[in-house]
Amino acid sequence: RKEVEQDPGPFNVPEGATVAFNCTYSNSASQSFFWYRQDCRKEPKLLMSVYSSGNEDGRFTAQLNRASQYISLLIRDSKLSDSATYLCVVDPPQDFNKFYFGSGTKLNVKP
Amino acid sequence: DTAVSQTPKYLVTQMGNDKSIKCEQNLGHDTMYWYKQDSKKFLKIMFSYNNKELIINETVPNRFSPKSPDKAHLNLHINSLELGDSAVYFCASSQDWTSGGQETQYFGPGTRLLVL
Secondary structure, eight states: OOSEEEOOOOEEEETTOOEEEEEEESOTTOOEEEEEEEOTTSOEEEEEEEOTTOEEETTEEEEEETTTTEEEEEEOSOOGGGOEEEEEEEEOTTSTTOOEEOOOEEEEEEO | OOSEEEEOSEEEEOTTOOEEEEEEEOSOOSEEEEEEEOTTOOEEEEEEEETTEEEEEOSOOTTEEEEEEETTEEEEEEOSOOGGGOEEEEEEEEOOGGGTOOOOOEEOOOEEEEEO
8 A cells, every 4th residue: 555645636627616635644653744736847846734733825725634544635716827736745753754745636727 | 046956957868878966955954855756756755865874765776876975965876777767856855854944845856867
């Protein structure tokens, strides 16, 4: 079983839509979680960290569900510029500074 | 100013050749990484250095040899290149979280390696 799994998509949504992605992780002791964004042929960039209590940054909301071992990313009022691949990242406790990346969920926001 | 830079950006070479990729970060970070992203977009860690010391060495063929001359630089040398080495190689850096730093990783622009 992979450490981090994501639905590859693509998710095709119209501008203004609300879209949500989930990501499951296998190590129940994991403590740190992140969402990264990767544009086509570019490097990944941190979108937001995911805290136990959930966190919100503008149109983006990230949540953690420890019981079911998944994290989620909700994007409200989608913009064309949100089109990208969203990578789920988990930092397991037993491996110092070792990050496991999901293979990403592709989002296409259409006019 | 580019925070994490890599050279070259593109690398096309023949099987069997030896090549190097260089990475530099000007963020003052203690930890640097090499990742490989294959055609399925799966980003997998290869190596990590903390203050010039190797701390993560994944199951990578020993044809791959990292070298960190100082904590701002992490280079990757690949011997006897194979077709399966074709991928995008990303360098990244982060502050050492054990000293109170952040775990955020900053990535370089990537080196697109094509082995013919």
